[in-house]
Amino acid sequence: MLGTAAGLRAQTNAPILSGGVQFLSSTVGGNTFFQPAIAPVLVVPLGEHWLVESRADLRGFISHENGSTGPYSGQFIASLEYLQLDYIANAHVTVTVGRFLTPFNIYDERFTPFWIRDLQDAPIIFPIGTRTSGSNNGLMFRGVIAARKAWEVNYTAYFSVLSTTENLQSGRTAGGRMGVFFPLAGAEVGVSYQRFLQDVNYNSVGAYFTWQPPPIPLDVRSEYAHSPAGQGYWLEAAYHFSKSRGDTSRLGRLQGVARIQQFFKGTPTPGADLPLVDINRFDFGLNYYLPHDVRVNGSYGRQYSSAGNANVWEAQISYRFLFPALPGVFK
């Protein structure tokens, strides 16, 4: 009886408000800045096939007025990362209209939430394939082309229009991604393509690899990306100090992370948002997953470039929240 009641409740289309809050401290080459942030995620299911979902990022940026000296001053930055209407037609096709995260490689769609990513700094090559803002305004198709027990082929394809509206910037682009997931091995490989269609037309291409050996709490992720403005790769490994995934022992909540990345400059391109020098960088970090979806982490990185070498220290505390958006309406 209770089970039936719970099952019926589970079928309600109650909207939820989820997301994360954080306080991040970063020291880059001796300059320290702080970023308190909240990223609310709103999800509103509409019937069996429709869904409205949105995520915003509201953050403060507090730093010394003169780099590493002088009084602190702050500015407020707000952005709408996605606001999209999805129609789940069937297992093979979901149609999305609105503003959505650019499906180029995997970092933008999967690891931009600060309560999920293992290291707080985005990879150097993140701007490749995600200009102008990491989000697109337009139309996207995505789904699984075919799935078997040992493999699954997934895809996305999109077109985006130009938008210069504040907080809703988007480039005129077209592109897509195709990946093959091997569930038994816990591995996925894929490729991405984007054609930038405004001002200077150019292509960006990318490839990615992820691996989670099923019995071991190890995550290996990597991306490569190329554009006329530069190319590079990153490789990251994260390991929970336990024998299995989901271990909630004191040691099992601890995760060690390491990432190396390398960037090679190309032809300077307006709006590419990429460094103008070659960069090599490594990072090491520790994440500790406290009860109640609180996480603390710290990392150290060293960056080498002809513009100067720098140490990068980061410390963050974040909390992931989830509750009904309309409490009391859906019970």
Place this chain on the structure above:
Amino acid sequence: MKITLFAASALALFVVCASVSGQSQAPAPPPAKKQPAAAKSTTADQDQKEGERRFLENCGRCHNPPESISPTEVNAVLRHMRVRAMLSAEDEKLIRKYLAP
């Protein structure tokens, strides 16, 4: 030279990861817990286990399971992830049984 050094570092990192995983795999798996003869798995239990497997296989690629989730919230969470992670309708149904049995 630097490229070679970094490529070598990348390879070393990968090898360390692989060897860590290899070491973890090396010991024989722990013996299955003995189940009382009467406590045979029900269909619901099997669905829940399959839901857990599918959660780890799909959602676990990016994040840990939420610590708690109510039956009222689970439908929206799963619909959200169905689009993001390209879950099938069957994945959605089984993962629901794991997250909010």
